[in-house]
Amino acid sequence: MVNQSIMKTIEANFDGLVGPTHNYAGLSRGNRASIHHAGKVANPREAALQGLEKMRALSELGFVQGVLAPQERPDIAILRRLGFTGSDLRVLADAAEQMPAVLAACCSASSMWSANAATVSPGADCADGKVHFTPANLINKFHRSIEHDVTGKILKSTFKNPDHFMHHQALPANNDFGDEGAANHTRFCHDYGAQGVEFFVYGREAFNPQVISPQKYPARQSLEASQAIARLHQLDPTRLVFAQQNPAVIDQGVFHNDVIAVGNRNLLFCHEQAFVGQTAVYESLTKAYGSLGFNLDFHLDFHIVEVAEQQVSVAQAIGSYLFNSQLLSLEDGGTMIVVPSECEHEPAVWGYLQGILNDSSCPITDLKVFDLRQSMNNGGGPACLRLRVVLNEQELAATNQQCLINDQRISSLNNWVKKHYRDHLSEQDLADPLLLTESRTALDELTQILDLGSVYPFQN
C-alpha cells in the first residue's frame, strides 16, 4: 500500500527574482565569473526575464515553482550604519563620492541566488515535524552579509504559519560560523515525504587548524556552521553526513559545493574531485541512505554518477556550470537535468551530457537548457537561482499562495519587470538618484503582487 501522505509531498523550487540593480561589480573573490565580468554593463531587465522564463517553463512542466522577492538596493540603511548621514539622496551621493566600491556592494542584486538564502530541512527530517529555515549569514562577502535580515523577513512572509514553519536566526556573524545556505546542503531520500539523509559540505574546520584549507581562495562554509544548523533543525545524527569540499577545487574557483556536485532523492551527481576522501564520503552516504526506513513501493537504490577529470575537467565544469544543474524527478521515474546554455558551448560537457542521455543505465533521462547568461556572468547558474523547499499538502496550502508561480503570476511579474527595470546598468549608474526611486517604487508594487507586507526597510 502506498502511503498517501508520502505520495503528496513535493519538492518546490523557490527562485530568487533578480532585483532592479543587477550589476557586475566583481565582488566575489574566488568566483571566477564575478571577477571576470567586473565593470561590464549589465542588463537587469534581461536578467529578471531570463529568471522568470526558467520559473515559467518549469511550472508549465508541472513542477511546483515559487518565487522569492529581491532585497532593497541600494541598501541605504547599511550605508547609514557605516556613518553616512542626511537625506537618503545625501547618503547615496556621499557614498558614491567617498566609497564607490562600498556603494556597489550595497547595490548588488546577489539575493537572486536563493540557494544561498537559507538552509531548509523538511518536516520529515526534523524532530518537531516542522519545516525549518535558517537564513545564511553569508559572512564571507560584505555584499552578501547584508542579505540575511531581509531574507529572514521574506521567508517569514512566504512561509508564515508557525504550525508548519520554524524560522531560526542566521548564525552568529563571524567567519568561524560562515554559512552559505543550501548551496552546501543536499538531501537524499526515497521519496520527498519520507525521512531523508541530509548531506552538509563544508570548506574548512574553524576550530581545528590541523585540517587543510584552501590556500588561494576562501572556504566560505565552516563545519561548525553546518553542525549548528543540523542541531537547530533537530536532525537525527544517524541521518547526517558531513563532508569536506576538496580545498584544491576551491582554489580553482569552486566557491560553493553546488558548483561541483548536485543531488536529488537517490542520486548524487558529482565530479571525482569534489570531496576530501571521496570514497569514504560515498560509503557514509550509501550507509546512511541504506538505513532509511522506506515504503516498499518507494524503494530506490542509491546512485552515484561520478564524472572523471578525463571526461570533464574541473575547469570545464566551472566554465559550463555542469554541476550547477537542477535534478528534477519526473512522473515516469526518470530525472531531468536542467543546465545553463554554457553547457552547450563546452564540447566536453555537451558530449558528456549526450552520452548519459543515451545510456539507459544512467538515471538522468531528460535535459532542459536555459539561457541564464546575465546571472551566469556573476557565477550563478540554475541551481544557484533556486531554494528547494520540500512541502506536504498542508504545508503547501499554508504557503503564501501569491508567491507560487502560475500563468497569471508570471504575466504580472513579466509586466512588472518590463515596467520598472532598466536594460542597461553600469557601475556609474548605481549613484543615480533615480535608480533609488525606481527600485523602491518597483519593490513597493512587488510586495503587493506577492502579498508580502512591509518587508523592506524603506517601508518601515
Ligand code: SUG
Ligand atoms: O556569492 N556572485 C555570487 C554567486 C552565488 C552563486 N550561488 C551558488 N553557487 N549557489 C557569489 O559569489 C557576484 C556579484 C558581483 O560580483 O557583482 C556574486 O555575488
